[in-house]
Amino acid sequence: MFYLRLARGYRVPDLGRWLLTVLAAAVVSAFLLRSLGRAMSDPLGGEDALVRLLWCLPPLAAVAWFAAVAARAVPAQRPERITGLRAAGAGSGRIRTLIAGEVVLACTLGSVLTLLVFLVLRNDIAGPALARDLGMGVPLPTVAPVALLALVPLTAGIAAACAVPPTEYLPGGRTRTRGGTGFGALRVALPVGLAVIGLALELIALRPGAAADGRPIHLPAGLGSTSTAALGGWSASAVGLALLTGPLLSWTGRLLALGRPTPLRLLAGRGLTAQARRLGPPLAVLTLALALVLTTIRYWIGTPDSADALPAVEACLVLGCAAAAVVTRLAEVRTDRRDVTDVLLRLGTSPRLLFGAVALRTLAVGTTLLVTGGATAALAAAGLR
16 A cells, blocks of 8 residues: 555656666566576576577576666665655654565565466467477476566665665765765775786786687677686676776866866866765666677677577566666666755856856766776677687
8 A cells, every 4th residue: 555655645756766677677577587488498408508598698687787786776765655654753763674575565566477478378379489498398387487586676685675875875864965075095905905916917818828728718699709717807807897987977076176276177176076875886887787798799790690589588677677777876876966056046146157167077077987988898899719
């Protein structure tokens, strides 16, 4: 009954977030059911069945990531809802459960719709091309599809519950003050160390004669092979550059406000520095996913007949969830800064100046992401052979 009343008060962004969660959960459920159908069609597949199941992990992680970002944004976008719950006596655990339950319901609906389509297609409707994917001609175990599809709402619900801010940061709490805008030395040293170590490993793997060292690792999605050192070096560098996105955004904001800045530079720089902590993670995930997709497309274009449909669909889902997470976080930041914007307008600040500050911040963020994403893509392309 609570969620029915909640749905009646949905705005367009709430409905869009809910429908996107349903769609993403349905696609991930389709991947899981396909792996089950292939396993039933080839019961002696062994490692192939495990590989097909592992292919479902990236889209599952993408859905969980979007659910976490969306759940964290709910208190900022709908403060009246959280304030009402707190006034009714709901504590932090109750609020987490309610927000996570909304995500679980959306994912469950998507999984159930996919299961219904799967069962309908198994009823001698699908053609021979889908027979192996659906496991046609083989009895369907009752527990197997339910257990697989339960992974989607369970993973997304746990991610959403863990992402809800603590009680003191919720509307109606004791304080809305968040942590500082700076990054500690350890927070910066770790990604820098990972990036340097990864770069060193990749340079070692790319030295002349290194191709004969060890056994090559065959990559999925038709990406050829690479060495252990190159794969490990790229992985460390990619993680390091992703973790370094937040500090780089903060330093870019400080650089904009350096010296005697104009009002435009001051607003853009201070705003970027204040938003770096929250914008860093979703932008880093989007940049990493986009770098991987572009590297894969480049390799497919240079190597005919190496493209695969399944990785392409998964890449679209991962990019969609990452982009939706960025849009959700931007909406959260905009809502939090609404009071500051209103104060600036009351003080006589020109709307043109505020728009210029936003444009300058966007340019600075794009330049930073171009550096980190370009470095990630270049290192990935160099390691493929």
